Amino acid sequence: MQYIPNIIFAILLILAIGYFAKNVKKLIRNIKLGRDVDVNDHKSERFKNMMMIAFGQSKMVRRPISGILHAIVYVGFIVINIEVLEIIVDGLLGTHRAFSGIGSIYGVLIGIFEVLALLVFISVTVFWVRRNILKLARFWKSEMTSWPKNDGNFILYFEMVLMTLFLVMNATDIPFQNMNNGNVISQFIAPWFSGMSEGTLHIIERGAWWVHIVGILIFLNYLYFSKHLHIILAFPNTYYGSLKPKGQFNNLESVTNEVKLMMDPNADPFAAAPEGEEMEEPSKFGASDVQDLSWVQLLSAYTCTECGRCTSACPANLTGKKLSPRKIMMDTRDRLEEVGKNIDANSGEFKDDGKQLLGDYITNEELWACTTCNACVEECPVSINPLSIILEMRRYLVMEQSAAPVELNNMMTNIENNGAPWPYNQMDRLNWKDE
Amino acid sequence: MTIKTMEQFMAEGKQPEVLFWVGSAGSYDDRAKKITKAFVKILNKANVDFAVLGAEESSTGDVAKRAGNEFLFQMQALMNIEVLNAYEVKKIVTCDPHSYNCLKNEYPSLGGKYEVYHHTQFIQDLIASGRLKVEGNLYKGKRITFHDPCYLGRANSVYDAPREVLKNTNATIIEMKRNKRTALCCGAGGAQMFKEPEKGDKDVNVLRTEDALETKPNIIATGCPYCNTMMTDGVKAKEKEAEISVLDIAELIANSESL
Numbered sequence: 197m198q199y200i201p202n203i204i205f206a207i208l209l210i211l212a213i214g215y216f217a218k219n220v221k222k223l224i225r226n227i228k229l230g231r232d233v234d235v236n237d238h239k240s241e242r243f244k245n246m247m248m249i250a251f252g253q254s255k256m257v258r259r260p261i262s263g264i265l266h267a268i269v270y271v272g273f274i275v276i277n278i279e280v281l282e283i284i285v286d287g288l289l290g291t292h293r294a295f296s297g298i299g300s301i302y303g304v305l306i307g308i309f310e311v312l313a314l315l316v317f318i319s320v321t322v323f324w325v326r327r328n329i330l331k332l333a334r335f336w337k338s339e340m341t342s343w344p345k346n347d348g349n350f351i352l353y354f355e356m357v358l359m360t361l362f363l364v365m366n367a368t369d370i371p372f373q374n375m376n377n378g379n380v381i382s383q384f385i386a387p388w389f390s391g392m393s394e395g396t397l398h399i400i401e402r403g404a405w406w407v408h409i410v411g412i413l414i415f416l417n418y419l420y421f422s423k424h425l426h427i428i429l430a431f432p433n434t435y436y437g438s439l440k441p442k443g444q445f446n447n448l449e450s451v452t453n454e455v456k457l458m459m460d461p462n463a464d465p466f467a468a469a470p471e472g473e474e475m476e477e478p479s480k481f482g483a484s485d486v487q488d489l490s491w492v493q494l495l496s497a498y499t500c501t502e503c504g505r506c507t508s509a510c511p512a513n514l515t516g517k518k519l520s521p522r523k524i525m526m527d528t529r530d531r532l533e534e535v536g537k538n539i540d541a542n543s544g545e546f547k548d549d550g551k552q553l554l555g556d557y558i559t560n561e562e563l564w565a566c567t568t569c570n571a572c573v574e575e576c577p578v579s580i581n582p583l584s585i586i587l588e589m590r591r592y593l594v595m596e597q598s599a600a601p602v603e604l605n606n607m608m609t610n611i612e613n614n615g616a617p618w619p620y621n622q623m624d625r626l627n628w629k630d631e
Numbered sequence: 632m633t634i635k636t637m638e639q640f641m642a643e644g645k646q647p648e649v650l651f652w653v654g655s656a657g658s659y660d661d662r663a664k665k666i667t668k669a670f671v672k673i674l675n676k677a678n679v680d681f682a683v684l685g686a687e688e689s690s691t692g693d694v695a696k697r698a699g700n701e702f703l704f705q706m707q708a709l710m711n712i713e714v715l716n717a718y719e720v721k722k723i724v725t726c727d728p729h730s731y732n733c734l735k736n737e738y739p740s741l742g743g744k745y746e747v748y749h750h751t752q753f754i755q756d757l758i759a760s761g762r763l764k765v766e767g768n769l770y771k772g773k774r775i776t777f778h779d780p781c782y783l784g785r786a787n788s789v790y791d792a793p794r795e796v797l798k799n800t801n802a803t804i805i806e807m808k809r810n811k812r813t814a815l816c817c818g819a820g821g822a823q824m825f826k827e828p829e830k831g832d833k834d835v836n837v838l839r840t841e842d843a844l845e846t847k848p849n850i851i852a853t854g855c856p857y858c859n860t861m862m863t864d865g866v867k868a869k870e871k872e873a874e875i876s877v878l879d880i881a882e883l884i885a886n887s888e889s890l
Contacts (some may be wrong), residue, residue, distance in 0.1 A: 208662060441736055441786060442780050442785055442786050442787075443785075444786075445696060445697070445737065447737060451705050452705055453700045455702065455709060459709055459710075465888060509813065511815055511816040511818060511835045514835075514838060515831045515832060515833040516831035516833060517817075517829045517831040518829065520850060528714075543702065565828070565829040567781070567818060567821040567835065568697045568817045568820050569780060569815075569816035569821070571813075571816065573785075587697075589699075590697075590698065591700075591701055592699075593699055594698060595699065595700065595701060595702060601827075604826055607694065607825040608700055609694070611690045612703060615655075615689030615707070616655040616689075617655055618659055618660075620658075620659045621684050622689065623660045623686045624658075625653070625685055626683065626686060628668065629634050
């Protein structure tokens with residue numbers, strides 16, 4: 197009988213980790229639907245970027261208020277998770293505060309946890325106020341309705357409740373309070389429960405303990421469905437983020453081959469491909485759906501935590517155009533999820549659903565509003581590049597569909613005919629000299 | 632003005648010190664041509680042995696690439712690279728940040744590897760090495776604010792060169808609230824220069840001009856022919872063209888020296 201709580205705990209733990217692992221597998225499968233891209237270079241530079249940008253939060257603090265508050269929540273999350281280790285050990289072995297034997301250092305640790313728990317609670321409350329009372333513009337853009345809006349708040353509620361439970365659990369733990377070592381915050385909460393019997397306190401303490409750990413396990417499994425995935429994916433995403441100058445757009449190799457062939461006077465356009473060098477089916481130019489994007493771009497879509505720093509710096513969005521770089525990332529993730537579910541429902545094969553990222557999620561109007569100014573790329577605290585997706589979709593529109601705005605087609609015709617975006621004769625290029 | 636083409640240098644059996652990539656705007660756009668000439672005057676004054684390609688120059692293809700036409704971009708790039716490599720060009724300077732970015736970052740993997748400078752970097756070097764002295768007091772006491780071109784700033788992290796050069800005008804340099812890394816685009820990039828903007832509640836160049844007006848400037852300094860057009864139009868839209876002029880850094884330096 198006495199092992200029932202341990203068994204229940206073990207079952208819950210296995211279920212939670214199992215379900216999480218299943219979703220992580222799905223996540224990896226979905227990301228791998230993207231095109232392959234070589235990012236195995238410059239390992240030390242990439243590692244440095246990850247340590248600076250993700251671990252060190254270097255880009256977060258560029259906006260000091262949200263940056264510092266975020267740093268508190270981030271440090272709190274990492275440090276307080278040490279306590280979760282003890283909780284798991286206690287849960288499995290039926291011990292109570294298994295680590296308390298390590299001596300006075302235990303009190304120091306718990307003391308730090310308690311202070312951080314309070315700071316996290318305060319920070320998260322400020323975040324909630326910024327979102328819901330102060331209504332910061334970037335949280336109230338048109339893409340931030342329904343689920344994205346609720347998701348943002350749910351995460352904050354989760355954290356408030358978890359921190360509260362942690363402090364209540366400590367406050368109602370009579371032996372711990374009597375130890376009077378490490379109860380730096382909970383000692384002020386304990387009086388709220390004064391006058392209650394030891395039995396009642398024990399029930400509250402156990403209740404808080406159980407709800408706290410079950411809450412953590414639920415939160416773990418909430419991640420996959422939430423923008424909160426960034427707590428994990430920020431690391432790989434900053435590792436695989438571009439190392440090139442932001443202005444450098446990739447040159448499509450498939451195009452280079454064709455252009456070289458076109459420009460080679462000795463090339464025989466009707467020649468069969470050389471033996472053993474069978475010409476590959478020319479791939480699609482640009483992207484109309486998620487499978488046409490690179491897996492790093494898909495990883496970025498799952499990494500995006502919808503903070504909207506990109507959108508708040510986007511010149512198109514600031515002047516009322518439909519384009520929002522954040523929406524580009526959200527749409528990419530939504531469509532990728534839809535494709536993933538389609539694959540699940542059709543026993544591992546994607547069945548054409550008559551939909552695609554371009555048109556059904558992202559409109560031409562959004563794509564053509566981009567000035568390629570890189571403000572969104574500069575802003576992203578986790579090295580996401582929405583511009584690269586916009587460019588790939590423009591490439592599809594222009595090279596596969598000839599669907600550029602008519603003025604741009606004129607401009608491109610001019611370049612083709614006379615080497616300038618305007619209809620001037622190339623022979624007149626030096627006329628300014630004598631004007 | 633002394634202007635020689637690569638062809639002329641070749642005929643003389645000589646190599647210039649640097650190739651001045653004029654760019655399409657600098658060659659054909661009336662406003663941008665003034666910037667081109669101002670820069671040439673600076674090069675002449677500093678005795679820089681430079682060449683232009685003239686009729687052998689063609690669009691870098693930058694704007695086609697940003698519009699999504701990778702074919703056209705690579706056609707242009709490969710043609711230009713053929714010309715540049717035939718002349719054994721090593722060093723290029725340009726007044727257009729878009730050409731600068733394209734030549735510097737996107738040509739190398741297609742076979743065009745050059746040392747590329749934006750004209751503000753080049754002028755900064757001329758001043759630093761003592762080849763160019765800027766001494767006039769024409770702009771003393773004037774308030775100048777510098778608008779960072781996206782393709783020089785964020786795209787290539789060049790923020791200091793234009794500011795260092797501007798200091799030589801003896802004017803007061805005031806930063807806009809959004810500057811350097813957080814500078815707002817003028818609205819011309821990504822092929823926007825050549826099309827009508829999408830529906831919205833304001834034009835980007837007007838918003839950026841408002842940023843500039845907050846600094847109460849006498850002059851808005853630019854380092855890109857497209858930014859120049861956009862900011863000039865913005866100033867007109869705000870009906871401030873009588874009080875505020877929009878000038879390229881090359882023009883400011885050339886004017887200071889009464890070139």
